[in-house]
Amino acid sequence: MQVRVLIGAVALALAFASDDGAAFDATRYPDWKGQWLRVGGGQGAPWDPAKPWGPGQQAPLTPEYQAIFEANLRDQAAGGQGTDPSFRCIPTGMPRVMIAVQPMEIVITPDTTYVMLELFSTLRRIFTDGRDWPTSIEPSFAGYSIGKWEDTDGDGRYDTLVAETRAIKGPHSYDSSGIPFHGDGRAIIRERMSSDKANPNILHNEITSIDSALTRPWTVKRSYRRTPTKEPIWSEYVCSENNRHVQIGTENYVIGADGLLMPTRRNQSPPDLRHFQ
Amino acid sequence: MRNLAPIGALTLAAMLCATATAVRAHDELKYPNMRAQWTRIGSAAFDPNRPGGRGQQPPLTPEYQALLDNILAARAQGSLEGNMTVTCIPAGMPRAMIVYETMDVIVLPETTYVRMSYMNELRRIYTDGRAWPAKITPTFAGYSIGRWLDEDGDGRYDTLVVETRGFKGPRTFDGTPGIPLHSDNQTVVEERLYLDRSDPDVLRADIKVTDHALSRPWSVARKYQRERNPHWSEYICNEGNQQLLLGKENYMVSADGFLMPVKRGQGPPDLKNFNQPR
Numbered sequence: 365m366q367v368r369v370l371i372g373a374v375a376l377a378l379a380f381a382s383d384d385g386a387a388f389d390a391t392r393y394p395d396w397k398g399q400w401l402r403v404g405g406g407q408g409a410p411w412d413p414a415k416p417w418g419p420g421q422q423a424p425l426t427p428e429y430q431a432i433f434e435a436n437l438r439d440q441a442a443g444g445q446g447t448d449p450s451f452r453c454i455p456t457g458m459p460r461v462m463i464a465v466q467p468m469e470i471v472i473t474p475d476t477t478y479v480m481l482e483l484f485s486t487l488r489r490i491f492t493d494g495r496d497w498p499t500s501i502e503p504s505f506a507g508y509s510i511g512k513w514e515d516t517d518g519d520g521r522y523d524t525l526v527a528e529t530r531a532i533k534g535p536h537s538y539d540s541s542g543i544p545f546h547g548d549g550r551a552i553i554r555e556r557m558s559s560d561k562a563n564p565n566i567l568h569n570e571i572t573s574i575d576s577a578l579t580r581p582w583t584v585k586r587s588y589r590r591t592p593t594k595e596p597i598w599s600e601y602v603c604s605e606n607n608r609h610v611q612i613g614t615e616n617y618v619i620g621a622d623g624l625l626m627p628t629r630r631n632q633s634p635p636d637l638r639h640f641q
Numbered sequence: 642m643r644n645l646a647p648i649g650a651l652t653l654a655a656m657l658c659a660t661a662t663a664v665r666a667h668d669e670l671k672y673p674n675m676r677a678q679w680t681r682i683g684s685a686a687f688d689p690n691r692p693g694g695r696g697q698q699p700p701l702t703p704e705y706q707a708l709l710d711n712i713l714a715a716r717a718q719g720s721l722e723g724n725m726t727v728t729c730i731p732a733g734m735p736r737a738m739i740v741y742e743t744m745d746v747i748v749l750p751e752t753t754y755v756r757m758s759y760m761n762e763l764r765r766i767y768t769d770g771r772a773w774p775a776k777i778t779p780t781f782a783g784y785s786i787g788r789w790l791d792e793d794g795d796g797r798y799d800t801l802v803v804e805t806r807g808f809k810g811p812r813t814f815d816g817t818p819g820i821p822l823h824s825d826n827q828t829v830v831e832e833r834l835y836l837d838r839s840d841p842d843v844l845r846a847d848i849k850v851t852d853h854a855l856s857r858p859w860s861v862a863r864k865y866q867r868e869r870n871p872h873w874s875e876y877i878c879n880e881g882n883q884q885l886l887l888g889k890e891n892y893m894v895s896a897d898g899f900l901m902p903v904k905r906g907q908g909p910p911d912l913k914n915f916n917q918p919r
Binding site: 388452453454455471473478480484485486487489502504505506533595597598599600602603604605610611612613614619620622623624625626627631632633634635636637638639640 | 669676728729730731745747749754756760761762763765767771774778780781782809872873874875877878879880885887888889894895897898899900901902907908909910911912913914915916
């Protein structure tokens with residue numbers, strides 16, 4: 365009887381805890397509040413922060429896409445933009461946006477984790493409500509993400525968010541050097557996000573890209589550091605506000621300080637003005 | 642001892658309940674259920690209860706009424722003057738609250754996030770009790786501080802009262818006709834956000850704008866509909882934008898990739914920076 369009373373009382377208590385806590389028991393989730401800034405990478409913000417920018421990334425590209433990458437590097441060296449569309453204020457998209465060139469905020473709710481990136485004002489929704497992949501997904505630069513929380517150390521609290529992202533719109537590249545994704549739009553990005561075991565103000569993200577332009581999955585480890593202030597300053601990234609690049613047809617130009625069109629490379633022809641009388 | 646066992650068990654149970662209550666960082670039951678995707682009800686005029694264009698009757702100062710008249714005259718000629726969103730500059734506050742596309746609201750105790758898919762504008766409304774910073778970096782969305790109220794006294798918050806300052810410009814109240822806000826960007830926007838008393842799938846926003854372009858504060862009441870089956874899409878202004886601003890002149894890039902005039906008799910851009918003939 366005593367045991368039955370005890371079990372009944374505890375069950376009652378857990379039921380209350382479950383009902384209320386299920387609404388949102390934040391203590392079940394890691395504290396990732398605040399503002400996060402990338403750690404490492406240095407000049408050029410390369411995709412793999414442990415390796416140099418550009419060819420030094422040693423991306424495992426297929427021969428076809430290695431050739432595209434090298435042509436892109438030659439174009440960039442000549443003043444062009446290569447395969448990187450972000451100069452026209454097209455979002456860098458996934459997974460490149462997770463370089464977090466600008467600050468990042470993570471908002472955790474039980475059914476969705478929102479990753480708010482200042483760069484291009486990108487919003488990622490990582491659905492953790494147990495949903496299946498939709499039969500049809502409208503491609504987007506942020507992609508469609510489904511996640512699952514894990515309690516890897518068994519302490520009763522989630523510590524790791526495992527996410528998979530599909531349906532990423534292109535063109536997109538890994539970083540500013542223009543390492544390209546395949547044009548088939550079938551890239552899959554897998555992430556494992558977890559706090560550093562020794563320093564809760566460091567967040568780790570192991571990111572694996574699976575793409576038809578690669579000979580094997582490409583895994584990189586990125587980290588972010590929490591800004592040590594209660595009220596971090598958030599800026600507004602408005603790409604178009606100061607962007608001097610324009611595209612007319614297939615040609616790229618820049619707008620000079622005088623407000624007039626300028627060439628971006630030697631001997632570039634001006635735009636065709638056939639529609640003006 | 643036998644009699645103490647149930648008491649001990651109940652004490653343990655009470656402790657578990659108390660623990661659950663204490664550790665619950667976010668008691669959603671205290672807040673109204675606003676977390677959803679919302680779409681606009683009514684027109685895309687700033688005051689949806691009045692006709693668009695001159696029918697808005699904004700209480701502009703004579704100086705800004707003259708500016709609006711000039712904008713309307715230019716628009717009649719095909720110009721896009723006064724509407725910076727054509728070059729993918731965000732609408733900013735208070736125009737963002739027209740909600741051209743969809744609006745996400747995420748309520749957490751210390752911040753309510755209002756995120757517009759149009760131009761990807763993100764508003765952070767701080768409800769953590771902070772004071773106004775000594776210095777605010779101006780933005781189109783502005784800096785918002787809010788406070789939750791329990792107006793009907795039922796023990797739950799029902800109304801979010803918000804004040805927004807710290808703006809960047811140029812901004813307009815709407816897209817058409819493009820009613821201007823003052824260039825000093827000293828705008829103050831006060832809002833009351835709450836669910837409709839009889840329909841919790843309707844969100845209401847009472848918006849009051851104080852601005853030096855106005856002769857008195859301008860108040861409007863807007864409504865939004867909760868989307869039960871939201872469709873999330875990505876609005877990338879630059880992806881399909883054919884508008885081009887060169888100096889002070891607007892042009893378009895035609896579907897076949899050539900520059901085009903946007904108004905009758907508009908001359909071509911100056912190409913003196915090119916040393917190559919076409």
